[in-house]
Amino acid sequence: MTRKIAAGNWKMNGTGASLAELETLAARTPGTAEMVICPPATLISRAVDKAGPVAIGGQDCHAAASGAHTGDVSAEMLRDAGATYVITGHSERRADHGESDADVAAKTRAGWEAGLTVILCVGESLAEREAGRTLDVVGAQLAGSVPDGATAETLVIAYEPIWAIGTGKVPSLEEIGEVHAFMRKTLSERFATGSDMALLYGGSVKPGNAAEIFGVADVDGALVGGASLKASDFGGIIDALDASV
C-alpha cells in the first residue's frame, strides 16, 4: 500500500525556539500519515531529541560522504545527527545553487548510501506551464534526477510547481491530478515498486485546501513550506491527510 506522508520543509527558518512547534507535533497521537519535519541543518540533532513519532530530515546533502567542501553537509552527517530523510532537487536549490538533474541524482544516491529516504522534488516554472510543457519538464526531471534502483521504501517524489511555492497560487485539482497520474505511470514503468511510491504535492498547501488536494488520485501527501512552521497549521494538514482514503 502507498504510504501517506505529511512532510514539512522549514527552509532557512528556525532557531532553538522553533523546536516548541516540533514538540507540539510530537505530542500528537500518530494517525495513518507519516510525519516528517526538515529543519535547517543547525537544528537537526536537537530536533531529533524532541521529535517523538515525527521523522527528521535534512533539506539537502552533498554528493560526497566527506571531504574538502566548506559549508556543505553530507548525507552521512545527516544520518549521524539522527535524520532519516533528506530532500533533494528542491527548486530553490536548483535555482540558487545551479543544481542540475545530474547533481540531484548524485545527491539522491548519496542519501541512499547513508540509509536515508529521499524526497526528490520536481516541478515546472510558470513559463513552462504556459508553454504547455509541464509534462515534458517533469518527465525530463524524473528521467535525469531519479537514479536507477529507486524503491517505494527509499524514494518519495514531491511535485512542486515553482509558481505555486510561497505564492498562495495552487494548480487546479485537474492539473495536479494530470501530473500525478503522469508521474505514477512513468515511475511504474521504470521501477518494480513504482506503483507504491509516495507522490507528494507541494506549493501553497494550507489547512484550508489540503483535504481537496488529498482527494486527488495519486496524491499521497504533501511537502509543505510556510504552513509547516506552525504546529497548528501543519496539524490541520496532517488531520486532512489522516482523514483521506
Ligand SMILES: O=C(CO)COP(=O)(O)O
Ligand atoms: O517549497 C515548498 C516546500 O518544499 C512549498 O512551500 P510553501 O508551502 O510555502 O508554498
